[in-house]
Amino acid sequence: MRLQDRIALVIGAARGIGAGIAARFAEEGAKVVIADREADIGAATAARLGGHFIGIDVAEKADAERAVATALERHGRLDILVQNAGIYPWTLIENIEPAEWDTVLGVNLKGTYLAARAALAPMKAQKYGRMVFTSSITGPRVTSPGHGHYSASKAGINGFIKAAALEFAGYGITVNGVEPGNILTEGVQQGRSPAFIQSMADMIPLGRLGTPRDVANAVLFLASDDAEYITGTTIIVDGGQTLPEGADFRLNPE
Amino acid sequence: MTGRLQDRVALVTGAARGIGLAAARVLAGEGARVLMGDLDDDVVLAASNELSKEGLTVKATKVDVSDQASMTQAVAAAVSAWGRLDILVSNAAITDDTPFESISAERWRRVMNVNLDSVLYGAQAAMPHLRRSPCASIVNIASIQGLRGQPNSMAYATAKGAVVNLTRCMAVDFGPLGVRVNAIAPGYIDTRMALMHGNVHEHQTDWFQDVFIKHGRLPLRRPGKAEDVAGPILFLASDDSRYVTGQVLVVDGGLTCTY
Secondary structure, X not given: OOXXXXXXXXXXXXXXXXXXXXXXXXXXXXXXXXXXXXXXXXXXHHHHOOOEEEEOOOOOHHHXXXXXXXXXXHHOOOOEEEEOOOOOOOEOHHHOOHHHHHHHHHHHHHHHHHHHHHXXXXXXXXXXXEEEEEOOOEOOOEOOOOEHHHHHHHHHHHHHHHHHHHHHHHHOEEEEEEEEOOEXXXXXXXXXXXHHHHHHHOOOOOOOOEOHHHHHHHHHHHHOHHHOOOOOOEEEEOOOXXXXXXXXXHHOOO | OOOOOOOOEEEEEOOOOHHHHHHHHHHHHXXXXXXXEEOOHHHHHHHHHHHHHOOOOEEEEEOOOOOHHHHHXXXXXXXXXXXXXXXXXXXXXXXXXXXXXXXXXXXXXXXXXXXXHHHHHHHHHHHHHHOOOOXXXXXXXXXXXXXXXXXXXXXXXXXXXXXXXXXXXXXXXXXXXXXXXXXXXXXXEOOOOXXXXXXXXXXXXXXXXXXXXXXXXXXXXXXXXXXXXXXXXXXXXXXXXXXXXXXXXXXOOOHHHOO
C-alpha cells in the first residue's frame, strides 16, 4: 500500500476526477476527507470510501480553513492536499460579465491558493506535505473558444504551483499538478453523443478519452514517496492529445 | 506479492551504475525481468550478480548503444531470454562540456551518436516486440539541460533537447500502435556522470554548496539520488501512466521553477 495511513484532504471530490482520486488514495491505504459543494453526492462518495465528508465552497477562506481543520480534528495530521474543485462554464469573452469571471477565477484559482494556504501551517509543523492541484491542458497548453476565464484560471494554477513549490520547499512540502486532457466523466458522457465522443478519441494518439482513474494514478504518484524529488511541475495526462499538429497521424497506414 | 510489473520484460541501458542501476533494481523489485545493458560489461555483470543475490530476476549484457547492431542484439537477447519485451529504458549517455571554440566535428558526432542516435536505435530494435505487448512503454532519459540553454553544453544539451522532441514524435507515431513513449528530465543527480571540477565532485564544490544548497537556488536543497529518478521511471514504465504519452517529467527538486 503506497499511501498506508496517510491523511488526505481531497477538495472537489464528490464526483468525476476528484472522486477517482479519493478512491485511488483509499485503495492505497490513505484515510480520506472529501470536501465539496455538493453535499448529497459528496457524502455518498465519502461513505463508499470509508472517509469523511465536509461541505464547503473552496472560494471562501473560512471554508478552505474548515476543511483543513476537519482533517486535523479527525486524524491529527494532514499529509496530502488535493485541490481539484473547478468549474467550466462555456462563454465567449465578449459575453463574460465580471461576476462570471470572478466566480470561475474564484473557485479554480483563488480556491487553489486558499486551500494551499490553509494546509501550509499543519504541513509546515510536520515538516512534510504533498500538495497536488488539478490544472488542465486547457490554458497552459491549448484552448478553444468559450474558455477564456477557465483557461486563465488553469494557466494561473501552473504559475502558482511553481511559486508555492519554491516557498514551501524548505518545509519538506512538494507542490505539483496534473493537467488532464479530455476525461470521460459522468458530465461528458451525459452531455455528448457517442459519435461526438468517438470524434474526440480519434484526435488522440492513444485513441481514447481518459478516465478519472488515469488522472488519479498520476496524482497518486505525485503524492507518493516515489515523487520525493519532484516539485514545481505538472504531469500532462492527455493520451498525447496536445502533441500532434492535427489528426493526420491517423493516416499512418499501420 | 504481485508487483506492478509482474512478468514484464525490460531492457535498461547504462545499467552498470547510477540511474540505470537504480532503475533496474526498482523495475525488478516490482516483478519485471530486467536485462541490464552497459558498455562496461564487467561492471554491469557484477551489478546484475548483486541484484540476483537480492532475489531479483536480472541478466547482464554488453551493449554499445551508439552501434545500431549492438542495440539490436541487446533487444534480441532480452527477447530470447524471456520471450517478450514490454519496457525499454534508454538511459545510457555520455557527458560533455566542451566549449564552443573547441568542439570538433568528431566530438559533436560522438555526443549525438551516444546520446541521441541510441534512442532511435533502441526504439527501432524494440518496436517489433513492444507493439505486441499489451503494456508497452519506452522511457528515455533526457535532462533539464535539454529544456534550457546551458553554458558549455552545446553538444550535450542539444542531444538531450533532441531526445525530448524525439520522444514527442515517437509518442504520436507509436500511440495508435499501443506503445507509450515518455522522457524524464533529471536535474542535479549524484552520479558518476556529474561533472568533476579537479578532483572535487560538482555537487561538493563550495560554489554549488553556497548557491544551490545554502541560498536555496535548488529549492529542495539537496542534489537528487539515483533512486529519486528510479521512482519516476517506474511510474512511466507502469500502468499508472497508461494515459500519459509524449511527456517530459522533470525530476529536479524544483530547480527549473526558479531563475
